[in-house]
Amino acid sequence: MNGEAVPVVAIDGPSGSGKGTVALRVARALGWHYLDSGALYRVLALYAVRREVPLDDESQLAELAGSLPLRFDQGKAMLVGADVENEIRSEQAGDRASRVAPLPAVRRALLSWQRNCAMPPGLVADGRDMGTVVFPDADCKIFLTASVEQRAQRRFNQLRQKGFDVNIHRLFEEISERDRRDAGRRVSPLRPAEDAMLLDTTELTIDQAVEVVLGLADRSRGKARG
Numbered sequence: 001m002n003g004e005a006v007p008v009v010a011i012d013g014p015s016g017s018g019k020g021t022v023a024l025r026v027a028r029a030l031g032w033h034y035l036d037s038g039a040l041y042r043v044l045a046l047y048a049v050r051r052e053v054p055l056d057d058e059s060q061l062a063e064l065a066g067s068l069p070l071r072f073d074q075g076k077a078m079l080v081g082a083d084v085e086n087e088i089r090s091e092q093a094g095d096r097a098s099r100v101a102p103l104p105a106v107r108r109a110l111l112s113w114q115r116n117c118a119m120p121p122g123l124v125a126d127g128r129d130m131g132t133v134v135f136p137d138a139d140c141k142i143f144l145t146a147s148v149e150q151r152a153q154r155r156f157n158q159l160r161q162k163g164f165d166v167n168i169h170r171l172f173e174e175i176s177e178r179d180r181r182d183a184g185r186r187v188s189p190l191r192p193a194e195d196a197m198l199l200d201t202t203e204l205t206i207d208q209a210v211e212v213v214l215g216l217a218d219r220s221r222g223k224a225r226g
Ligand code: DC
Pocket: 015, 037, 038, 039, 041, 042, 094, 097, 098, 099, 101, 102, 126, 127, 128, 129, 130, 178, 182
């Protein structure tokens, strides 16, 4: 599924579970590529708004997704060559992303973009369906979770740091609502792959979570090598 048996660490989980930060740090520690698949849905929604495509127009959205002029430059999302990193990280952008994400044709159109990221020496990919749909043959699948309270607090700190004006209670409600939408959708719902290892990060620091994931990735690679 991922071409030339490039090793893949697939990290899935709900928003605020720490998967983005953990996945990026794990990728750096291993010297591997990193895919933030959530950014694709965020950028697609932004692109659609700019092109005045309604966020429920599946066929037009799939068409945009099939030729999304997106690349990452030193971790920053560049849409048609311009840095959109700040724009796609707002709560509104996340909400729009979760509206385009349930559309089957959109998800299909983004598959090859994501699979093409599996390049030597390896890929750490984070999202909702990395282990179940995009990289079902990944050597190492991890599902990160954390309590909704903890996730709202982390998101609050993150957004405040970026200068956004946020309210913790609203974040709690928004995260719960997005969880329901992500887990309840028909196509690629948020759920652990059968062979995923579950890791609850509620009581863990980022450093501890990175350590555990690196250990699991190492163990899986050992197994893959036989
Ligand atoms: O991880 P994130 O918050 O950046 O994701 C934004 C939205 O995109 C989220 O509501 C779920 C969706 N998403 C998805 O459906 N599949 C992925 N692989 C990644 C994100």
